[in-house]
Amino acid sequence: MVAPPDNDVLWARALHVRHNGSPALTGVSLGVHEGEILAVTGPRGSGKTTLLQCLSGQLLAQDGEVWFDQAPVHTLRPSARERLRRNRFGWIDPAPALVPELNSWENAALPLMLRGVGRRRAKATALEWLDRLDVGGCARTRPYGLLQSERQRVAIARALAPAPTVIFADEPTAALHRADRAQVLRTLTAAARSHGITVVLATHDADTAAFADRTVSLLDGRRVNTVHLPAVAETEGRAACSLSA
């Protein structure tokens, strides 16, 4: 095994994943720098979610390596991978998956309490994050009483509250109206930057990817280079295309 470069908090080498025999990732390698916001882009079905699942230790690739903080993840036992996910990673789904029996602050405080933080401190931290995400007024409301956009903000507060080393955000604003998207992304990326949190953001939306420091593109499970061509009149063709790397 070859160790990853020093400034890469996450590093993947030659990942191959097949779902029920069909290839989802084919030889994907990438490094994510510490504190960076990296967008993983590509059309639907290009392998973005599968890549995030591999990087976060949720899914073991059939072939290839994943390293976090200079240590291999792919050789860890399931219980150690689970600890790693709980203690160092946060995850934001496209649709908010909140615990229906808990109110907003309890949902946001949950990962902190799972890490052993006392209830009072966990509540104070959760309330701070709910305020930053503009849902402080819903702190005592359960998910069924919230709008979908408010639920997603609570889910984002929950991911940020424990200040994880890395947040994996899979289409985090897919459930939001266009008007809400930019504001939520600005809050998420500003919070990540101010706390030194690395973000890996999967999206098929160019406006969302624009919030990232760098973009990695996938097409049919392979990494491709996005080549930006000079803008041309609409009738003359597209302004950007992808080439296989």
Ligand SMILES: Nc1ncnc2c1ncn2[C@@H]1O[C@H](COP(=O)(O)OP(=O)(O)OP(=O)(O)O)[C@@H](O)[C@H]1O
């Ligand atoms: N659990 C699964 N079982 C079978 N096939 C799967 C499974 N998960 C993903 N796939 C297939 O693997 C390929 C990659 O899927 P993946 O969800 O990673 O892509 P994606 O770029 O995130 O797509 P989307 O934007 O629609 O979420 C697709 O062809 C998908 O149909």
